[in-house]
Amino acid sequence: MVARTLSFVTLGVDARLVVVEADVGPGLPGIKIVGLADAAISEARDRVRAAASHSDVEWPRTRITIALLPAGLPKRGAVLDAAIAVAILAASDQVPAAAAAGTVIAGELGLDGRIHATRGVIAAALTARRQGVARMLVPEVNVAEARLVPGLEVGGVSTLAHLVGVLRGDRAPGDGETGPPPEDPGSAPDLADVHGQDEARRALEIAAAGAHHLAMVGPPGVGKTLLAERLPGLLPELSDDDAVEVTAIRSVAGRAAGILVRRPPFEAPHHSASPVAVIGGGQSGRVHVGAVTLAHRGVLFLDEAPEFPRGVLEALRQPLESGTIRIARSDLAVQLPARFHLVIAANPCPCGRGSGMGSSAGAECSCSSLQRRRYASRLSGPILDRLDLRITLGRPTLGDLGLASEASCAVAPRIAEARARARHRWAQASLPWATNAEVPGPLLRRRFPPDPDAGALLRQAVSGGALSLRGADRVLRVGWTLADLSGRERPVADDIGYAMSLRGVESVWAA
């Protein structure tokens, strides 16, 4: 007799449903699995048989063939275990075939029959709902995650015996284990904790309002990391769809906590992290989600950015342009989401005591001029071109430390208002962008010029050689954000002047 049930495999951050078909018929006892299964799935034979022996079911002592469909889709890992067991039990008349056929079943089986946690259930739930499947049975620990996707009946199962009981209608599915307490909105790091650094705080506000990528240069200990960590708390909360997308990515990476992620994520990989950890990668068909994808719709912070391997910095070019990263290996090619807000920090020079990026040494700097130039040059090119804001931080003075700083809850509403103005402007012009940073320079120049005085200032800076055309585009973009923050109809000369001061000295940066 033939019976089938459903399960899933993840492919990048998406899931594909897999039909698990069991044929139990006359012949020598044994299990054969067909359909591009990897070693872990082939070992399912042993796990499933051992689990069944602890589960009060009758194991068919005959020939069993398992087909995994679609056949061309590579299947990896142990997530199909429970579904394979159910298909066999349905084909040997021990669970109702109809119940098995209409349910997505996920979970790795322990030899003792326990069902262990699995990754990617949110992506699987999204796919199941899209394909009209009504029910999903998942390991108890994953119930909360799967239930983040509305419109699907989700039950938890703790053992193979429990799973069989639920399919027979004898037992109720579990409601899952209680997850950790929901994210406390008050627990985000607050700008009030950063003393002094008024210019940098203002730059962070502008970055948040226009979604501008930001570079901060300054000696160690001046607060670059503190500032970067506070950016997610200034950004608007994620929309419903974005929240599910971001949580699904964490679920695939094994980092979901069963709660919907509402705050934009913050990822800060260390420069010694492997390229796979930062960019993502994979081998033997398995995809590893990197920091650029975990930072999707949030903030990617690269501290000591020049210390990152050049290959890693170069690989950021694609996500910065397209919002996606393509992982291609000999046996696999997937496109992962990677639309992040980039913040980089750098010391002025390798020893950290220099006075400015690539420029003069400063009294205590022990670097040679060649070392300083090399250090600065590692950031040139693709990344530098994308950084609308480039600021220099000095050491705060004693006076700064005594001043009270504005809290994030006071700054965030200004950012939200500026973003709303920008969104309204681009929507009225039937343009697809939501934030100023996304708008291409030529279009901005042609259709959204600043007021005449401001335009004259920009032209002067370009003709005088102080600004490249690309540099002028960046200044204009930031100028629009300044106008949005002030509630002005268009950028005025002051906005453009201020925007110019926020892009650093190009010749030094591009050294």
Ligand SMILES: [Zn+2]
């Ligand atoms: Zn130095």
